[in-house]
Every structure is written in C-alpha cells, then in structure tokens.
Amino acid sequence: MNEENNGGDVVVKVRDLKKYFELHVGMFKFWGEPIYVKAVDGISFDIRKGEVLGLVGESGCGKTTTGRLLTRLEDPTAGSILFHGKDIAKLKGKDLKEYRKNVQMIFQDPYESLNPRFTVLKTVMEPLLIHGIGDTYEDKVEMVIKALEDAELKPAEEYLERFPHELSGGQRQRVAIARALVLRPQFIVADEPVSMLDVSIRAGVMNLMLDLRDKYGIPFLFITHDIAVARYMSDRIAVMYLGKIVEMGETDDVIFNPLHPYTKALISAVPVPDPDHKHGRVEIKGEIPSPINLPPGCRFWPRCPYAQKGLCDTKDPPLVEVKEGHYVACHFAEKFAAGEEVPKKESALA
Amino acid sequence: MAKVLLDVKNLSVHYKIQAGWVYAVDDVSFTLHRGETMGLVGESGCGKTTTGYGITQLLASNAYIKEGSKVIFDGKDFVEMSTVPSKKFPGYRRIVEYHPEMRKYRWKRISMIFQGAMNAFNPVFKVGDQIIEAILTHENVTEEEARKRVERLYELVGIPKDRIDNYPHEYSGGMKQRAMIAMALALNPDLIIADEPTTALDVVTQDKILGEMARLQKENNVAMIIITHDVSVVAEMAHKMAVMYAGHLVEVGSTRQVFKETAHPYMEALLKAFPSIKGEKKRLKAIPGSPPDLANPPKGCRFAPRCPYAKDICLEEEPPVVEVAPGHFSKCHFAEELYGELGGEANE
C-alpha cells in the first residue's frame, strides 16, 4: 500500500492483519491437520482523523472480526494495528485496558447490547467506573448527562432512571452511543449500528453519528452490509470478500465507478427507491463460499465472469492503487480503470 | 384490464390481549388484479403480516375479524366462509380453524412464502419430500409425477436437481428461500403472498431471487403481494403499492403514483429518510418520534404526532380515504391540498 499519504493525521494504521480461527472439530483434529477459518486474511488500511471508513461485504466476509480485532476484543493471528503510531496488536494487561478506554465499539442489536436490569444511568456510568474516571459521583453523573445529551437524549434527566424495555429501539441505540461517548474515545467501531432499526428511526441515528464526527472529529469504522447506508455514512469505502479487501476508495468513486468485478456485482444488486430506475441483473454465479476451503489464486474466481484460466485460479492479485486513492485487487484492474474491454465468458473458467 | 382477483374491503383484524385489544389492522381496503404484483410496505409492527394472514385466514387464535370485513377472492368471501360471529366479543368474528372449504384454497389457489422462511422447512425431512408431500395432499397425482414436478420447479428457481434429497440444514439461506418459492409455485396458484421473502439475505442473493420471482410471476401470470419494509424492493418489483402505517393503509396507488406523485405525508417522510446509492447525496430527514403502540393508538390520524402538516382536526378525527387521482388513494384530511405539493423525489 502507498506509504506516502500516511501523514500525521492517520489515527489507525492496519497492516497485513490476519485472524485465523482454529476449528475444533474432533475428526479433523484426529488426522492431525488443524483446520482454520481464515476470517480476516491480510488486510491493510488507514483511518484518518475525523474520517468515516465504511466496511461493506456479504455475510461472513470478516467485517465483524475486523472490528473486534481493532477494538482488541480478539487477538490477531498476525499483522499490526498502529494506533497513533503505536502497535497495539500485542498489547496486554494495563496497556490494553488503557487502549480500550480510547476505542469503543457500538453493536448491531440495541436489545442485546444493553443489560436489561441496568438503568440508563448505570449503563452509561459503568465504563467510567471500570476506568476510574471522574472524581466524585456527581462528576460522573454530569459526564453521563453530557454523553446522553450528545446522543440527543434530551433532557437527559428524563432518561436516567429508565430501563431498556422502557425505551424505543432508536433510543436504546442512542444509549449505546452515549455509553461509547462517555469515555471521550479517539476511535469508534460501529458494527451494523442501524441494521435493526426501522427506516424512520435509522436516519436520526445515522445523522447523530455524522454530527458527532463533525463535532469531535472522532474517526469511525462503520461496518454495514447495506451499501446505501455505507454510502450515506462514509468518506471512504472498503469492500471485503472472504477475508480480504478487494476494493477501497473515496465513497463515490467506489459507488459510481467500481473497478473490481465483485464490487460491480454488489452495487448492481442494490435496489434503488425509484420505480424508473432499471438495473441489470447481477451476473455472478453461486453464493459466497465458506472461508475454510478457500479457492487458490483470486478467491473470487469461481464466481467471476471475467476469470481467466492460468491466471486468476493460480495467482492471488494484490491490492494496488490503480487511480489516486482507489485501490483494487484484480489482475485486470488497470484495464477496467482505463475503460478497456475485458473479455468475458469465452476465456472465462467454467 | 385483467379481472379483479382479490378485493379486500374494510378488513379489520384485532388481537385480544389481557389488557384489551391490539388494533393491528384497521379498515384496510385494496384490490388486486390477476397477474398483478402489489408491494405492501411499512415499518416493523405496522400490521403487514397480519394483513397477509388475514387474507388466507391463517391468524393466531387470539385474532378476531371485525364484522363488516370482506376478503373476496375470485368471487368468494373468505370472511363469510370461514368465520363465525364471536359470542364472547359482539361485533367480531372468530376464525374456524382447519375450515375444510378454506383449506381447499390454501396452497392450491393462494400460497405463501413465510417471513423467516429460512426455518419454514421441517429439519428432519428432506426438502424435496416436503414439497412432494404438499403436492400429493392437494392433487390427485402419483408420487413419481409429483417428483418430476419438483425437479422442474428446482430448475425454475435455480437449485441443482441433485439437491432435492438434501435436508434443510444442508441448504444455504438463499437455497432455502428458493426452495420455499418452489413450494409456493408447486400447485400453480393464482396468488402468492410473499412475506419479507429476501429480508435475511445478502443483496446479491436477494437480487437473484427477486429477479427469479419477477420472471416466474410474468411467465405464469400469477398475482403477488410482496410484504416488505424496504421501499426500494417495492420500487423494483411491484406494479402497485400499499403503504401501511400503524394498522392503516395510508396510501395506495400504482408504484409510480406513490413514489412520484406522493399523496400522503408519511410516504413523503419515508422517502426522505431512505438512503439511496443513486443521485446526489442529500442529508436524510429522520421522522421524529416513533410509531404508536397499537394497543393504544392515538385518536384521529395515527400519524398525527409525527406529521409536520398536522392540524387540530388531525388529532380529533380519523381521516377519510380520498381518491386524489384515478386509483390513487390517500388517508389524510389534507390529501387534496397536499397532493402535488409533497416532495416525492420527482417533485423536488
């Protein structure tokens, strides 16, 4: 990856990050060869100050695992995660706790991520207690109120004594956001934070996150399977397929000029809320395979309409910068970028 | 114009709960022609599934249909046929379960793709056998003929034939959904009610399955009701649409009319809150507040507490259904005034 634009504004710098899960299936163990799920298989990206990086892809491609690695809820198998220049991939004990204070995660399910027996006050105050922040109880309450108001739960006093079941879905997700904000984090990972919310409520939660980014300059890794949501939220988008980033660039470059065959398919599959919009049908075959038996070469070739025998099924294409700030992992990326015709079918693999 | 296949008139389905009633579906009316696809769209809990099940009379045992409701399918009123007046709750009708007449219609004339169809197959039987069983129950054919038909259906929905004898857990989510569609088509019905047929699937799979459904719908001239919370799925699939809010149909019309000449404030708000990958990126507008509790719906217009156009009358009186253009209905006190003024995409 291009090392030049890694100036001082890079908050998180991820290089060749991997997470392999060992499968504990008796029979496989018996034969002595451990079997791995390559959930994240060598990804690199930067997140800059005040930036929202959208991470998209189909179910099981490794989005959540990436988020859990960055928040160190998961130990990486290999690779580095530089946070303000300091490698946190192998942090332990006190250092890890300190890092966790600076980095917060917001989860998909506002029904599960909040303890049903905790009031809003207790929920949002808990991180302050864990990290010993705030001198007096009154100080802590004040911080909680500030965080709730930042999350647009106003007047905050009205919410303090409520339990999760006394809140709407959108309000619960705002409480989860307040809980993340109360520690004044320097980086937030949001994993499908609006997927469970109804449309009429979703827009408010998305706007809230964008406003917080503007107000505090907090960078976000925003994980979603919904491309339209990713477009709305992100400055840049990274597309994942089977543990790898296959394309990354400025949001509208990726949306309007996708260069990887997988991204092209993904975007053409997104339905548009306009009855006059006619889109072609996706031309990729089959469904996303399991990350246990990865195909050799480019891992997209069994589904790719452009796959070429002897190349795509043997050689794994690296992620290269084909246009300024636009990275693609495909042997034909340069041709796609130059608008050249790339033959389909006749030379494609069966 | 094709014949009217389904005529739903003033359908009200309420659930009896300890504390009173849940007014899940109230005074819902629409028509569907042969071969037509309608999108029924709305947020979680607004009554979409209840409407769908109200048509096939497959409701929970605490569901009661209000006297005066009609579901006329091909000339036959299902409500009259399969319900009896409730003794406990005057003014309501109770569904007679396993009504023999009604059962003749289900699957054979009207089939359903259930919400969460991922788990609709019985895990201990092979998927193919379950479809064969459905055919054998309804039609006088041999097992061999039924199997042949399943093979053809698998081809239609794009599952390899050699997967017929697999168990449900051996199928991916997308394959189960396709098998469910095969099952829905197995008896060549006139109407398919598809409840969130692709909600749990990835976009690529969703796109393929919607494409498949659209093709099959056209080829077999089957009418379809697609229930979804996703307006973009409706835009892509449906000839006409019905927008549901808190148990009411607030807007009904052709898909073009509803999107481009929006006549109800809720639909306008929904479109402004919905992100798209098309066009310029605009700041989305959230709808303030949240949908009402249907056990305790607000008096007057149910959208009034969230509506930017609400006036005093909206808080007091339930709005009438107004036909603002031929076939285009809006349930709003100010439908006429607002028609043409609301910011559907095209009007901006």
Ligand SMILES: Nc1ncnc2c1ncn2[C@@H]1O[C@H](COP(=O)(O)OP(=O)(O)OP(=O)(O)O)[C@@H](O)[C@H]1O
């Ligand atoms: N603890 C684990 N042990 C074994 N495999 C795991 C574990 N966690 C995740 N995986 C596998 O790693 C792959 C990536 O999973 P991950 O949850 O990161 O995907 P995702 O992109 O977030 O998917 P979704 O959109 O469904 O949330 C999947 O195949 C998953 O089954």
Ligand SMILES: Nc1ncnc2c1ncn2[C@@H]1O[C@H](COP(=O)(O)OP(=O)(O)OP(=O)(O)O)[C@@H](O)[C@H]1O
């Ligand atoms: N058996 C029941 N008893 C009582 N209330 C019920 C019952 N079934 C559904 N409801 C309520 O009726 C209302 C409508 O439910 P329904 O399932 O029709 O909504 P929906 O629009 O399909 O929602 P979703 O998008 O979440 O599937 C909801 O408020 C729901 O809680």
Ligand code: SF4
């Ligand atoms: S490298 Fe080959 S198989 Fe992979 S995306 Fe590009 S053309 Fe398709």
Ligand code: SF4
């Ligand atoms: S009736 Fe009144 S509150 Fe209801 S949608 Fe119309 S203007 Fe809004």
Ligand SMILES: [Mg+2]
């Ligand atoms: Mg995930």
Ligand SMILES: [Mg+2]
């Ligand atoms: Mg439903």
